[in-house]
Structure formats: structure tokens, C-alpha cells
Amino acid sequence: MDPKFLFMSVVCTGFIGACAATVPPELVNARSAYQRASNGPATTVSPAELHVARQALTLAEQSFKDHPDSYRTKDLAYVAQRKAEQATATASITMDQKSQTKANSDYQTAQGNIVAEKKRDLTLTRTALAESERSGAATAQLLSAEQVARTEADKRAAAAQAALANLAAVKDEPRGLVITLSGSVLFASNQATLLPEARTKLDQVAAVLLSTRERNITIEGHTDSQGTDANNLTLSQRRAEAVKDYLVQKGYQVDRVQARGIGEGRPIADNTSPEGRANNRRVEIIISRDSQASNP
């Protein structure tokens, strides 16, 4: 046999033999572990540890090429696998640390927001409380002022009543304070024009009424029974309006004065006697007890 041919055969056989050598499980595992590590976050998060794992795998691969079945190849592959797993674990550690840092930061921010909100709430509550106290004081002041005003009004009313008693017949009835003025003092017979002397009387009454101008007043005209009902009704209405116009002229609020003709319908005396008929011929001014405007 040709020696050269024999040498080449031996070399080729050795070469093929090496290529056909079974990859030890340690190296298979190392390759898988490195692939997993390099496909994961270790590439960006723990590149140094991944580099160490790659170097370890390279050593193992080289040893496998040189000595496929040696214990050294297996040990190097085993170490390479552990290095790859270590790179994965280190990446996980780094990511968890970042997560923890972020969570701690979020916690502090949330706490800060809660404290700020509580402070705002406290300020609002204090402001509302102060406002409530001011409002309460203002209301108390208002009430007090109203009470004073009411007391003053009552005093004026009492004074007016006393003054009126000197001018005319005054009676306190359920419908209000009733001032009765004699018809013959105010008007000529069968007339609705105020007599001159009636104006003097009415001036005095008006002066007193104007001191209680917040009250509503109703002016009622009454007649005796002489003449027809229709005539008496019309006459009494005209007389009531004449008194109303005079009081309004003197300054009383027009929407606080009403004029009504009652005619002979409400006598206060016997119409069969001259005195009785004279009494029935009258004008009544009723001062209401409330202060609401009669014509809103």
C-alpha cells in the first residue's frame, strides 16, 4: 500500500471520527441555556454576565473540538451552562431592583399627594368654618336688626294709636285698627267731595298714618239707609276713594291703600233715628296688622 494513501486515510478517519463524536449533554444544555439567556433581558440588563457566559461557552466548544470526550470538555460545558443561568438570574435581580425603586418612588409621590390633599381639605374646612361663623354672626346681626326694627315699628304703631285716639274714634278689631270718621264731618250731604274742614282732620290723621306707612289700610265708605241701595253704594264708594286720593296725595303709598264702598249694608246704629243715621254715615279707615303691599 502507498504510505501516502495510508497516512491520508488515517487523517481522514480521525477527522470524520471527531465530527461524528456525540455532543455531551453538558454542552447541549450549555448551548440551550446561553440561547435562552441571550434571548432574554440579560442582553440589555446584564450584558457583562452574558459576555462571561459566552466566553465560557466558547471555551467549552473549543475543548469539544479538541477533545470531544474529555472530562474537561464536560466540565467546561457544565460551567458554561451555570454562567448562562447566572446571567439570567442577574438580569432578573436588576429588573426587580428597578421595579422596587419605581414602586418606592410611586409610594412617596402618592403619599405626598395624599398629604397635600389632606392639607387642602383642612384649609377648605377651616375656611368654611370661618365663613360659617361669619355668616352666623351676620345672621345674628341681621336678626337683631330686624328685631329692633320690629320693636320700633310696634312703638310707632302704639304711638300712632294713641295720637289717633285724640282725633277720632279708634277701635282695635280683629280686622285691624279701625278709625271711624264721621261722614258729616268729611262730606256734605249726598256729596263725595271733601269739605275744607275735613281736610284739616284728614291732615292730622294722615300725619299719624304716615308714621306707620308700612301698614296696609282699607278705606270703607258707609251710608245710612236713606236713598236706594245702588245710590248709597255708589256714594259710599266715591267717598272712600276721595279719602284714599287725599291720603295718597299726602304721601301714603298707593299700593297700600284700598277704597271700598259698603253702602248702607253695615250700619252701626239704628237708621230710624237721626242720631243713628248720622252715626251710620261714616268713613272707616282700617289699618291692617300685616305689612304686605296690597297691590304687588
Place this chain on the structure above:
Amino acid sequence: MKSAIKSALFVSAAALLQGAFGAGCGASVPLRTEASTSGIRAAEEVGASNVPRAALHLQLAKEELAKAKGIANDGDKDQAASMLMRAEADAELAVALSRESTEKAEAIAAVDRVRHLQQENP
């Protein structure tokens, strides 16, 4: 004849010296176990035995260290040193896995704390 005897004596002496030298060198190089031993100690200190995966690799490291010592006693220092590489790698991985477990638990606790605070203060 004399030169042949001289050559034979020289070769024998050389072989004897080589054997003695080789044996002496091999016997005097101690097995360097510091890296593995300290790695195992570090893993124990971080509580690797309390984390299942870490505990496994800690145990492997100890067994590999013991195996290396045995191989060294049998005279194969190279193989013993190679086994020590395994022990060291397993110990390091045990430390990393133990830390991973701790950091994960702390991260979960931190996230839970934020969630709890947000639930209490909507």
C-alpha cells in the same frame, strides 16, 4: 560497547530523575479549593438553603468539592481542578438565585404597598 553502556546508564538515570521529578512535582502541588469553599460559604450566608433552586446548587457545589478532593487524593490533580470549576460555578449560581428570590419578594412587597395605599385613598 562502552558507549552503549554509557547511553543505557544515561537513559536510566534520566528516566529515574524524570520519574522522581514528575512524581515530586505532582505530589507537591496542592489542590486550590479556596474559590469553591468561599463560594459555598457565601451562598450559605445569603440563605441559599432557604430558596429551593439555590439550595439545589449549593448542595451540588458541596458534592463537587468533596468529589474534587477525592479525585485529588487518587492522584489526578487536573481532573480534581476541573471538578472544582463545577463546584465554584454552582456556588456562584446559588448566591445569584438566592439574591434573585430576595429581590423579587421585595419588589412584590413594594408594589403591593403602593397598591394598598392607592386603595385606601382613592
